[in-house]
Structures are given as C-alpha cells and as structure tokens.
Amino acid sequence: MTRLSARELLEVVADADSFECWDSPAVEYPAAQTYADELEAARTKTGLDESVLTGSVTIRGRRVAILLSEFAFLAGSIGVAAGDRLVTAIHRATAEGLPLLALPTSGGTRMQEGTVAFLQMVKITAAITAHKAAHLPYLVYLRHPTTGGVFASWGSLGHLTVAEPAALIGFLGPRVYEALYDDEFPRGVQTSENLQAHGLIDAVRPPEQLGEIVDRALRIMTDAPRCRRSVMVTPEWDIEEVPAWTSVLASRRSDRPGVRELLFNAAADVLPLNGTGQGESDPGLILALVRFGDMPCVLLGQDRRGQTPLTPLGPAALREARRGMRLAQDLQLPLVTVIDTAGAALSKDAEEGGLAGEIARCIADMVDLDTPTVSLLLGQGTGGGALALVPADRVLAAQHGWLSPLPPEGASAIVHRDVEHAAEMADRQGIRSVDLRRAGIVDLIIPERPDAAEEPQQFCERAGAALHRELAELISQDADMRMIARAKRFNRVGYGCAPTVDANV
Missing domain, CATH: 3.90.226.10 (2-enoyl-CoA Hydratase; Chain A, domain 1)
Known part of the structure; x- marks a missing residue:
C-alpha cells in the first residue's frame, strides 16, 4: 500500500x-x-x-x-x-x-x-x-x-x-x-x-x-436551515376509512415503498452510518444523517427489506438506534424515526441479547431527548420493535400504517386460539391510522392514493414534505415547552378512548 x-x-x-x-x-x-x-x-x-x-x-x-x-x-x-x-x-x-x-x-x-x-x-x-x-x-x-x-x-x-x-x-x-x-x-x-x-x-x-x-x-451537521420557522400550511387531506385488514394487507405488499425509497425520492442529502460502533450491525435498521429540504436530522429507519424470517429485527438494531439518539443529542440535531417492522426477533439469541431492555432504553432515550423528534409510521408497526421508536413530539402515519402490540394473527391466537379471526381483531384493537389519530397517538395521516405501492414516488414526496414541515415547526418552538408537550401527549393516551377489546384479553 x-x-x-x-x-x-x-x-x-x-x-x-x-x-x-x-x-x-x-x-x-x-x-x-x-x-x-x-x-x-x-x-x-x-x-x-x-x-x-x-x-x-x-x-x-x-x-x-x-x-x-x-x-x-x-x-x-x-x-x-x-x-x-x-x-x-x-x-x-x-x-x-x-x-x-x-x-x-x-x-x-x-x-x-x-x-x-x-x-x-x-x-x-x-x-x-x-x-x-x-x-x-x-x-x-x-x-x-x-x-x-x-x-x-x-x-x-x-x-x-x-x-x-x-x-x-x-x-x-x-x-x-x-x-x-x-x-x-x-x-x-x-x-x-x-x-x-x-x-x-x-x-x-x-x-x-x-x-x-x-x-x-x-x-x-452544521448548516442552519434557511428558515427556522415554518411558513408552510399543513394540507387538509381527506382520508378514506377502510377496514383495518385492508391496511394490514397493503402494508405487507412486497412492492410497498420503504425507508430506502423514502430517502431516494424525498431526501436532499443522505450520509449512511453503520452499526453500533461496538461490534454489531443489523440489516433491519438504517442509521443516517439526512436533510429533508433544508431541515437536517438524524434518521433511524426500520428497513423492511433487511428484515426476514432469518434476520428479524434484533437487539443490535435497537442498540444502533440508541447510537443515533446519542448522535442527535451530541450534535443537537432533530431525530426522525421511521417505523416499518413485522416485529422484533422472538428467539433465544434475542432474549439473551437483551431485547426487552433495549426496547425500554430506546423508549427512555426518546422520551428524554432534548432535540425535536418526529416518528413516521410508514407501514407495519408490530410490537416492541415499533414501540421503541414511537414516543416523539409529532407522530405521522401513512394511511395504511398501523400500530399494534402483536400482529393481528397473534392477537387472534390469544383470544380465539386460532388465526382465522385476525381481520376481526385488527378492527377491534383500533390499529388503523385513523383510529390512532382519534386516540391522540397520530397527529397527521399522509394519504395513499389509493395505495403507496401504486404511486411510490408521489407518496414518498408527500411524506418527505410532511417531515420537512414538522421539523420546521418543531425547531421554531421553545425547547422547554416542547418537552412539556411531549410528556403530556403520552400521559393523555387512553383517556376518552374506550377500548373495544374484551376486558379479559
């Protein structure tokens, strides 16, 4: 050499x-x-x-x-x-x-x-x-x-x-x-x-x-946005209500755009980072420095193509996510999380690798992070792997994005001891983006016309523009007031929203 x-x-x-x-x-x-x-x-x-x-x-x-x-x-x-x-x-x-x-x-x-x-x-x-x-x-x-x-x-x-x-x-x-x-x-x-x-x-x-x-x-890392106050009006999108199972199936389409397509079509700059810095990496998570328009951020994106039955989202992915959170803290950059997972790994290695503890620490880090945070529910939002990246100042959702403690089949297996009632359980659990908005969990739904897989570029551009607007709005807010509002939003979850699931579930 x-x-x-x-x-x-x-x-x-x-x-x-x-x-x-x-x-x-x-x-x-x-x-x-x-x-x-x-x-x-x-x-x-x-x-x-x-x-x-x-x-x-x-x-x-x-x-x-x-x-x-x-x-x-x-x-x-x-x-x-x-x-x-x-x-x-x-x-x-x-x-x-x-x-x-x-x-x-x-x-x-x-x-x-x-x-x-x-x-x-x-x-x-x-x-x-x-x-x-x-x-x-x-x-x-x-x-x-x-x-x-x-x-x-x-x-x-x-x-x-x-x-x-x-x-x-x-x-x-x-x-x-x-x-x-x-x-x-x-x-x-x-x-x-x-x-x-x-x-x-x-x-x-x-x-x-x-x-x-x-x-x-x-x-x-260092270029200040040209405008530190949002001057864009959030569009009033009409969102068609469809059965929850329709959204579940749409979110699982192999041709549905994921975080890679979002970055390709909507980001002005992308600098990929790699691994935890401690000897681990996970193909199920993308960590990158990104700009949407002139708005910089650290991005943590669950990559649906990197998650397979052989390589499900594991503890290393969450440790990599926590590296991204520390980076956002160090550089005082906003954090954007993109949620798209069929669920975290269920295995001996995941248990011994501290999966539950990493989920808890991700939640704790996000709740405590003193920079602006935005979460985008892009597709499937299953279990603790999704929950780890949810608690942000603003939560956006694709129309067919959904959030649930288990896949509907798992909920059906618990309640009915079969998977044939999955569609029914999806409806009853309130997992749809429109249900999440009514519950105060989601702030904005990004429409799919009628399905992101049918219009991947246009959908990704709408999602990128929405992220730009939210980041511009958040960085203009008083930091202390933003932190207070973040705590209040999750304290309110569940009030005025009666569960539709049997009490003994």
Missing part, C-alpha cells in the same frame, strides 16, 4: 493553500542520547518537529480544525510533546466553534517515553469529550496503520468514522502479538473492511473521497 505523508494527504483533502498551522515548536523531552538521536533523525527524515500536525483548513470552502499524524516520524507515535500539541489544538477548535477532523496513523504510545506517554491518551480523550459536549462535530479518518492507544482513544470517538481501504486497524499491533504469544495474529481481523462488516466504523473510502464526505457531513 502506498502511504501518503501528512502533507500529501493535506493536498488531497483540503482546499489549495488553505492550511493554517497552529503548532508551536515542540517542547524538548528530557531524554537519553539514544532517544535524542532518534528524534533528530525523524526530524531530518520528515521535515517535521513532531509526529502530529495541527491547524485549520478549508474543505469545499468550510473551515475545519485538523489533527494529522505523520507515520514516518517514529511510526506516528504519541509522546508528551505530541499529546500537548493535540490537546492545545482541540481546545482551540472548541473555543472557535470549529468542526474537528482527525486523520490518525500511528503505532500508538511512544515507548521511549513510557507511562507518561501512555497517559497522554487520557488527556486527549478528555479534550475530545469536551469538544463533543459543546455540540461540535468530530470526524475521524483512520489511516494505515492505526493501532494501540491512538485507536483506543481519539481514533474511536468520532461522530462519523471512515477508514482507508485495506488499512491495518486494531488495538494490539501484530508484531507485539507475535512476540508475546509466538504465533501469527489471525489474518483479516484488523482490517478496515472487517471493522465495517462488524459495525465498528461507518465506511471505507479512499482519501480522494474524503473531502466530499466531510462536506456532506458538515452540510447536515
């Missing part, structure tokens, strides 16, 4: 001649002559005085603070001087309100300085944490190789993490493993592609694409 130097990478990623160096001369570390000679050789070789460069650049015209490693300087290792330089730059970025882009490549701690070098990772992490607490973006591009304490600190804290193709990325360096265990580390584990497959990083992209990724991410 051809390794770009720090300055060569700057030329690829940043606008021409935009780099402003923030570095003061490196403080000399009291060292034995051998180490001093190594430092001098590294300086001669690279033309740099330390293993990191810091400063600001513009990327597609956007000013960004940058942390950049040089592997040719003692393997990009971090000692006291490098740690001080990084922390100083991070604090400056925070003070100036700048997004922060880190491009590490490193073997980790500088062994010549020992434990004091090792503990630089703590103060670097503390500085990154303060930057994120200020609701400022932190983006990471992992280069070949990134290992040890660098990967285990500032390399693993990004809101968005991308890696160089075929890069060696891992905690334990292969050379150390071989020396300690007299065996070769398993091949293919510490690669960027394997980390992406396990939900640890968001994407694998070459350096030439990084500028576009950063620009798109910051367009969503």
Whole structure:
C-alpha cells in the first residue's frame, strides 16, 4: 500500500493553500542520547518537529480544525510533546466553534517515553469529550496503520468514522502479538473492511473521497436551515376509512415503498452510518444523517427489506438506534424515526441479547431527548420493535400504517386460539391510522392514493414534505415547552378512548 505523508494527504483533502498551522515548536523531552538521536533523525527524515500536525483548513470552502499524524516520524507515535500539541489544538477548535477532523496513523504510545506517554491518551480523550459536549462535530479518518492507544482513544470517538481501504486497524499491533504469544495474529481481523462488516466504523473510502464526505457531513451537521420557522400550511387531506385488514394487507405488499425509497425520492442529502460502533450491525435498521429540504436530522429507519424470517429485527438494531439518539443529542440535531417492522426477533439469541431492555432504553432515550423528534409510521408497526421508536413530539402515519402490540394473527391466537379471526381483531384493537389519530397517538395521516405501492414516488414526496414541515415547526418552538408537550401527549393516551377489546384479553 502506498502511504501518503501528512502533507500529501493535506493536498488531497483540503482546499489549495488553505492550511493554517497552529503548532508551536515542540517542547524538548528530557531524554537519553539514544532517544535524542532518534528524534533528530525523524526530524531530518520528515521535515517535521513532531509526529502530529495541527491547524485549520478549508474543505469545499468550510473551515475545519485538523489533527494529522505523520507515520514516518517514529511510526506516528504519541509522546508528551505530541499529546500537548493535540490537546492545545482541540481546545482551540472548541473555543472557535470549529468542526474537528482527525486523520490518525500511528503505532500508538511512544515507548521511549513510557507511562507518561501512555497517559497522554487520557488527556486527549478528555479534550475530545469536551469538544463533543459543546455540540461540535468530530470526524475521524483512520489511516494505515492505526493501532494501540491512538485507536483506543481519539481514533474511536468520532461522530462519523471512515477508514482507508485495506488499512491495518486494531488495538494490539501484530508484531507485539507475535512476540508475546509466538504465533501469527489471525489474518483479516484488523482490517478496515472487517471493522465495517462488524459495525465498528461507518465506511471505507479512499482519501480522494474524503473531502466530499466531510462536506456532506458538515452540510447536515452544521448548516442552519434557511428558515427556522415554518411558513408552510399543513394540507387538509381527506382520508378514506377502510377496514383495518385492508391496511394490514397493503402494508405487507412486497412492492410497498420503504425507508430506502423514502430517502431516494424525498431526501436532499443522505450520509449512511453503520452499526453500533461496538461490534454489531443489523440489516433491519438504517442509521443516517439526512436533510429533508433544508431541515437536517438524524434518521433511524426500520428497513423492511433487511428484515426476514432469518434476520428479524434484533437487539443490535435497537442498540444502533440508541447510537443515533446519542448522535442527535451530541450534535443537537432533530431525530426522525421511521417505523416499518413485522416485529422484533422472538428467539433465544434475542432474549439473551437483551431485547426487552433495549426496547425500554430506546423508549427512555426518546422520551428524554432534548432535540425535536418526529416518528413516521410508514407501514407495519408490530410490537416492541415499533414501540421503541414511537414516543416523539409529532407522530405521522401513512394511511395504511398501523400500530399494534402483536400482529393481528397473534392477537387472534390469544383470544380465539386460532388465526382465522385476525381481520376481526385488527378492527377491534383500533390499529388503523385513523383510529390512532382519534386516540391522540397520530397527529397527521399522509394519504395513499389509493395505495403507496401504486404511486411510490408521489407518496414518498408527500411524506418527505410532511417531515420537512414538522421539523420546521418543531425547531421554531421553545425547547422547554416542547418537552412539556411531549410528556403530556403520552400521559393523555387512553383517556376518552374506550377500548373495544374484551376486558379479559
């Protein structure tokens, strides 16, 4: 693999001649002559005085603070001087309100300085944490190789993490493993592609694409909407009442548009993210940074095509959803959830994986999230998997969207000990969008004319426009009043809405 130097990478990623160096001369570390000679050789070789460069650049015209490693300087290792330089730059970025882009490549701690070098990772992490607490973006591009304490600190804290193709990325360096265990580390584990497959990083992209990724991410994360108050009137749509079972069947059509079609037809920008960041991913959930019109948000979308009898919605999907909620909190972005699930996994693995607890924690996180939230009931809304993403400031529903504790067949099996009464149970339980609106659960129904599967583009455009209107309205509201209203709306559910199901069910 051809390794770009720090300055060569700057030329690829940043606008021409935009780099402003923030570095003061490196403080000399009291060292034995051998180490001093190594430092001098590294300086001669690279033309740099330390293993990191810091400063600001513009990327597609956007000013960004940058942390950049040089592997040719003692393997990009971090000692006291490098740690001080990084922390100083991070604090400056925070003070100036700048997004922060880190491009590490490193073997980790500088062994010549020992434990004091090792503990630089703590103060670097503390500085990154303060930057994120200020609701400022932190983006990471992992280069070949990134290992040890660098990967285990500032390399693993990004809101968005991308890696160089075929890069060696891992905690334990292969050379150390071989020396300690007299065996070769398993091949293919510490690669960027394997980390992406396990939900640890968001994407694998070459350096030439990084500028576009950063620009798109910051367009969503930092660009203020042109109008922070809704000037659009919500249309008065006439919604035809149809039997609940008609909606159930419509929601299950294989050609019904799902979250992917919604994003393709209605989103202005989409930046997919991947996995929980903790070694899990689930094909049943899409996590992305999105703009509907000029309204940015974090989107959590249940993907009906990623959920199959073999891969139903599992605990990992809900942990990925919670990552999205934390991201919305960190960046102070609205959250949009798209509900479309036949139900969460019913299995030994799901039980042992903490499914029930993840449902509870999703609900708790959504109730407590202090950014605007909108839920869209796009299709099937079955069980706890749907419930986990419902409690928003505003709840929208497709005309044939529905919400139920079990699929109608399951409700029929409980009450009648068969599935032949599923259509009857669907009617009796009040699962339709029109029933949910009467119960105060749904605020707005998006019409299907007569079925979203018959007009996928037009339906998705209506849904996207509705999401844009709701987001514009919510961000104009007082945050404290919005939180009070969110609590009240769910406290009211059930009052004035008599159940139609037998009392002993």
